[in-house]
Amino acid sequence: METLTSFGNGLLVALEPANLLYCFVGVFLGTFIGVLPGIGSMAAISMILPLTFYLEPTSALVMIAGVYYGAEYGGSIASILMNIPGTPSSSITCIDGYPMAREGRAGIALFTSAIASFGGGIAGMIVMALLAPALAGLALNFGPTEYFAVILLGLVAASAVSNGNPIKGIAMVVAGLMLGTVGVDITTGAERFTMGIPELRDGVHLVIIAMGLFGVGELIVSIRANASGAHQNEIDYAKFYPTKAEWKSMFAPILRGSGIGSFIGALPGTGQTVASAVAYAVEKKVSPNRARFGKGAIEGVAVPEAANNSATQTAFIPTLTLGVPGSASMALVIGALMMYGIVPGPRLLVDHSDLFWGLVASFLIGNVLLLILNIPLIGLWVRLLKIPYRYMYPTIIVLICVGVYSLNNNVFDVWLTLVFGWVGYLMRLFRFEPAPFLLGFVLGPMMEEQLRRAMLLSRGDATVFLTRPISGTLIAITALLLAYAVYSAVKQRRARLNASAITEQ
Amino acid sequence: MKQLLSRPWRSAEKDGAPHPYLAALGGAGFLVLSLIFIVGGFELGLGSPRRLGTGAFPVITGIILAILSLAVIAADLRDTPDTVIPDWISFFAIGGALAVFALTVGRIGLVPGVFLTVVTASLPDRSLGFPGKFILGAGVALACWGLFIGVIGLPFDAFMGF
Numbered sequence: 151m152e153t154l155t156s157f158g159n160g161l162l163v164a165l166e167p168a169n170l171l172y173c174f175v176g177v178f179l180g181t182f183i184g185v186l187p188g189i190g191s192m193a194a195i196s197m198i199l200p201l202t203f204y205l206e207p208t209s210a211l212v213m214i215a216g217v218y219y220g221a222e223y224g225g226s227i228a229s230i231l232m233n234i235p236g237t238p239s240s241s242i243t244c245i246d247g248y249p250m251a252r253e254g255r256a257g258i259a260l261f262t263s264a265i266a267s268f269g270g271g272i273a274g275m276i277v278m279a280l281l282a283p284a285l286a287g288l289a290l291n292f293g294p295t296e297y298f299a300v301i302l303l304g305l306v307a308a309s310a311v312s313n314g315n316p317i318k319g320i321a322m323v324v325a326g327l328m329l330g331t332v333g334v335d336i337t338t339g340a341e342r343f344t345m346g347i348p349e350l351r352d353g354v355h356l357v358i359i360a361m362g363l364f365g366v367g368e369l370i371v372s373i374r375a376n377a378s379g380a381h382q383n384e385i386d387y388a389k390f391y392p393t394k395a396e397w398k399s400m401f402a403p404i405l406r407g408s409g410i411g412s413f414i415g416a417l418p419g420t421g422q423t424v425a426s427a428v429a430y431a432v433e434k435k436v437s438p439n440r441a442r443f444g445k446g447a448i449e450g451v452a453v454p455e456a457a458n459n460s461a462t463q464t465a466f467i468p469t470l471t472l473g474v475p476g477s478a479s480m481a482l483v484i485g486a487l488m489m490y491g492i493v494p495g496p497r498l499l500v501d502h503s504d505l506f507w508g509l510v511a512s513f514l515i516g517n518v519l520l521l522i523l524n525i526p527l528i529g530l531w532v533r534l535l536k537i538p539y540r541y542m543y544p545t546i547i548v549l550i551c552v553g554v555y556s557l558n559n560n561v562f563d564v565w566l567t568l569v570f571g572w573v574g575y576l577m578r579l580f581r582f583e584p585a586p587f588l589l590g591f592v593l594g595p596m597m598e599e600q601l602r603r604a605m606l607l608s609r610g611d612a613t614v615f616l617t618r619p620i621s622g623t624l625i626a627i628t629a630l631l632l633a634y635a636v637y638s639a640v641k642q643r644r645a646r647l648n649a650s651a652i653t654e655q
Numbered sequence: 656m657k658q659l660l661s662r663p664w665r666s667a668e669k670d671g672a673p674h675p676y677l678a679a680l681g682g683a684g685f686l687v688l689s690l691i692f693i694v695g696g697f698e699l700g701l702g703s704p705r706r707l708g709t710g711a712f713p714v715i716t717g718i719i720l721a722i723l724s725l726a727v728i729a730a731d732l733r734d735t736p737d738t739v740i741p742d743w744i745s746f747f748a749i750g751g752a753l754a755v756f757a758l759t760v761g762r763i764g765l766v767p768g769v770f771l772t773v774v775t776a777s778l779p780d781r782s783l784g785f786p787g788k789f790i791l792g793a794g795v796a797l798a799c800w801g802l803f804i805g806v807i808g809l810p811f812d813a814f815m816g817f
Contacts, residue, residue: 317730321685321723328692328716340709343695366749373745373779540783544776545795547749548769551756552799556809564757568750579741580681580731598712610704643730 157279160507164515169212172205173512176213177519180220181527185228191221192585193368195482196360197546200553207490208505212512214486218479219462219513222422223267223520226455230259240458242426246443246450253446257528258392262448263455264524266404270456271517273408274415274463279510281416281464282499286471289496294603295614297473299621301597303628304474307417309586309635315642316635319586322577326590327597329354336595337602349562356485358554358563359591362570363577363584364478365550369543370575392448400452403433407456415461416468422461422477429457463513470494470506473596478585481592682727689724693717744779752776764815765804769796 163169176198183194198217202210225240230247243263250259292300305327309319332343333353344350392400407429414425433453434443443450466483468474473494475481484494492502499506554567577584608614616622692713702708752775759768773792777783783791803809 315727315730317723317726318681321682321720321727324716324720324723325685325688328688328713328720331692331713331716335709338709340699342699342709342713343692366753370742370745370749373749374742538782540777540780541791544752544773544791547752547776548756548772548795548799551753551760551772552765552769552803552809555756555760556803556811559810561757561761564753564760568753568757571753572746572750575746576684577681580678580684582681594716601712602707605707606705612704639730 153279153283156283156503156507157511159504160509160511161514163208163504163508164212164511168206169209169508169512170515172209172213173216173516174519174523176216177220177516178523180217180222181224181227181520181524182220183217184221184224191218191225191479192360192364192482192588194218194221195479196357196365197549197553199357199360199482199486200556202486203489207487207492207502208508210486210490211483211505211509212516214483215466215509215512216516216519218483219271219459219516220520222458222462223263223524226263226267226458227260230263230451231256240426240454241423242430242454243451243458245430246445246447249444249446250448250451255446258396258448259451260528261392261525262396262400262451264521266400266407266452266455267459268517268521269404270408270411270459270461271463271513271520273405273456274412274460275510275513275517277412277416277460277464278467278513282467282471282506282510285467286496286499289472292496292620293618294600294607295618295621296624298597298600298604299615299624299628300472300474301593301600303624303631304468304472305586305589305593305597306628306631306635309589315581316638318582320632320635322582322584322586323590326587326592327594328590329359329587330591330594331598336599347562349558349560349566354566354591355557355563356482356588356592357557358566359570359588360478360482361550361554362567363574363588365546366567366571367574367578367584369546369550370571371578373539373543396448399439400448403437403449403452404456406433406436407453408460411457411460412464414457415464422458422465425457425461426454429453459517466509470498470509471496475589475592478588481589485592679728679731682724682731685720685727686724689717689720691717693721748776748779751778760811762816764813765811766796766800766813769799 164173179198180191180194183197184191194217195214198214202213205213222240226243226247229240229243230251247259247263250256305323306320309316309323330353332350334341334344334351341351410429410432411422411425414428415422430450430453433449434440437443437447437449439447439449465475465477465480469480469483471494473484475484487494492498492505550567551564554563555561557563574584577587604614605612614621615625696710696712696714696717699710699713700708701711701714752772755775756768756772759771770792773795774788777788777791800813804811804813
């Protein structure tokens, strides 16, 4: 009952004209940017972040959330129409979405994606409304030891479970933690690694790192990828309403995808890509239509889209209630909140309940807007994809430049973005995923602070992390995950060696 | 040498296979970074276990990163990652565009700065001729003027030094 009352109050906040407008703008811009191939939700949020500095915290968060799930939805449009995932999590949608488009069923695939995203989004919102207060209540008992352990678990989970080599992922997290120490130490006031540059005394701005690593880095990659013009195929978009049989076949997969996505999204460090992949794998096992998977099965579009969008909503649970982001995009949300002086954690629900419940209610409105916006706009997105990329990317570069420059009206920030952009590109070349780096950077200062507090309270006894029940359990789970990371790395290597042996034969 | 510069991910001996030493450069870069933080952290002071000093966290993370870097280097040398051919033209054009923006926006203003940034960014694209690049640059510059200065009211100068 209390949850319903709080949700009702949140709905009133979300329905305020300003918040409604920013939700609409966020969803629209997010979808618009997400549609562009190679530009994910991370880059979309990075580009929008400087604009939100001029807004009220609730409006800003509602707009960022709108951009986030708008971009996640937009990513599926590029996946279905061009076989180029707009976001990593929508890569699973390519498997059946693109074959559907090739069969002339692009309209139905896009419609299914919109309906599944809506269903997943609503399921995720319900899970968040029910689960977040309970988790926040539990987290109120947390001390510095438990916080340190939960941050450690989140970071290791994000790097060990994410795509790519887990050892490289953990290295990226640690590098991010190190970069987070640049600037003035808040405890002692001493400058660390500023090299005498006054602009670095406050540390490196989160937006600069995000814009550089994700915005600029992804742009450099996407120029060549989009130069081929491989997506200029002729597809019939006019027919998009599914038949009765198709409606029937997508209903159960949407429910299953929403359930799996809601659960996985709520775990720190997993994210939508894992949610989509697991949901697709499960559906492939249980679906009566499993033989069609990979050849244009409607279930193959419905399941990952529902899982992806429900995970997008439930990813806010650990982010807001524990202050531990499950993904790099969520790390940006934490960064944005901190810029307003709002510290995410269990107190958020007590101290800023309007903001929290306003955000939850905005998910409902945002998902309805996504549906209303996207079904009639399918034609517009298709036309947008026909604009040559050569006109797009110089414009995006300018948006990045202006966004970074507007932070402090200082060109030093633009130079720093250039450096991080190049570093981001080189990281991709060397097969280092940049997302864990950002997580480490955001959580580094918090982790250091909790470590110092825990050591002070325990009078220098480091075993306190193992002897306290909650932190001990969390550290044990972290150790298991690390063991899994090593096992996974060995397994990946064996698979590669086997593959190369078969190729040589 | 010429081949290394143009296709540095591929070995000179065996076309198609990534050069093992170059593939390990990523891990080596992280190793150097970790050493900088370890040395810097020691200079800042480690403090005591009860009161961790300013340099303690950088040293702890630096040591962990150094160990991980060695593991990454060993792994990349043992079996090199998949071949990736770098796109240096886009790399330098996009970097150049950011540099042009940084050099011009405070000197000649937002509108000319954006114009030059767009023209620089579009240089690697040969399908768009110079008249097209100039028209695109002018269009984006005018749109930025209208949006960022006119509508949002950001405190930028549209033109400077003219």
